[in-house]
Amino acid sequence: MAEIIIGTGAAVPDYVLDNDGVAEMVETDDAWIRERTGILQRHIAKEETADSLAEEAACRAMADAGIAPERIDLIVVATTTARVRMPCVACRVQEKIGAKQAVCFDLNAACTGFVLAYQTATAYLKAGIYRTALVIGSDCMSQVIDWGDRSTCILFGDGAGAAVLQRHPGLDYLPVAGADGGKGEVLSCQALYERQSFCKESGKSGFLHMDGQAVFKFAVRKVPEAILEVLELNGLTIEDIDWFVVHQANRRIIESVARHLGVSLERFPVNLQEYGNTSAASIPILLDEMKHSGQLKKGQRLVIAGFGAGLTWGASILDYEH
Ligand code: UT7
DSSP states (O other): OEEEEEEEEEEOOSOEEEHHHHHTTSSOOHHHHHHHHOOOEEEOOSSOOHHHHHHHHHHHHHHHHTOOGGGOOEEEEEOSOOSSSSSOHHHHHHHHHTOTTOEEEEEOOGGGHHHHHHHHHHHHHHTTSOSEEEEEEEEEGGGTOOTTOHHHHTTBOEEEEEEEEEEESSOOOOOEEEEOGGGGGGEEEOOHHHHHHHHHHHSOTTSEEEOHHHHHHHHHHHHHHHHHHHHHHTTOOGGGOSEEEEOOSOHHHHHHHHHHHTOOGGGSOOOHHHHOBOGGGHHHHHHHHHHHHTOSOTTEEEEEEEEETTTEEEEEEEEEOO
């Protein structure tokens, strides 16, 4: 048994902040941000939340899949920026779409979140436990960004993406994933209750902290490794893959991964110029765009690959059949 994506959806906040807008807040400029990251603008939540964006993306994915909400057995939401600690975002989505039968939970694996949520859902499907799953990546990174820190505030944006998966007879692929908890400090963010108590002393806790170069080096080494590993595990080669859908963090990271693999950059779709790094949402937003623009065609095979805080990483292969 394999699984297929039968519907996708995405949602981003209305407000757009371009690089000139960021340059009004910190000492930076459009040319530096473009050259070092490839990012031109990002969508920033004013009214929206990670919860509301997840709901909107889920509704669109359900409409795209064209199935009744009662048929959803499982909802997994990858997020690190939920508005409340409990109940989980997945339960809010369940209520919103009317998926009364669904088992619901959230998963925290930062920017690798969607890949791990996808792997979790497909494991349930492959085991025959559930038949239809809704997998969502949703983050409002703007809430945890220090807008006075130019090394991080230029990178991130807000958004959500969702995919409806269904069990399907066909090729079955094994996933690859891993973590290095010893490297947690290179990309971290204190929880809000710590932020409140620490704030008086440092004024900085509660915000995302990042050693950008360390994350960059990790990504350009680990992502190609994970892609080659998942291909080998499944008896495939680079030539068997149509699209490499990699977490959208920095254009230079994507270019380096393509170079390492000896693959033309044209097989690496990129949309970070419009959204920045939307963390757990970047891969499903890109999948949704590829689907609706007609770039993704029936019978094509994809690799999705993510990396992020933890440090964590993961890669999966999927056939696009819908
Ligand atoms: O989902 C995972 C999330 N994180 C990532 O993927 C982050 C990966 N890392 C990166 O994308 C890059 O490391 C950054 C974009 C964050 C930074 O780019 P970089 O090429 O690694 O720059 P750098 O930190 O080595 O800084 C180079 C110079 C420094 O100045 P000096 O010391 O050479 O005079 C920085 O102070 O650029 C300066 N700088 C800036 N200048 C203008 C750093 N940030 C900025 C800025 N605008 N925003």
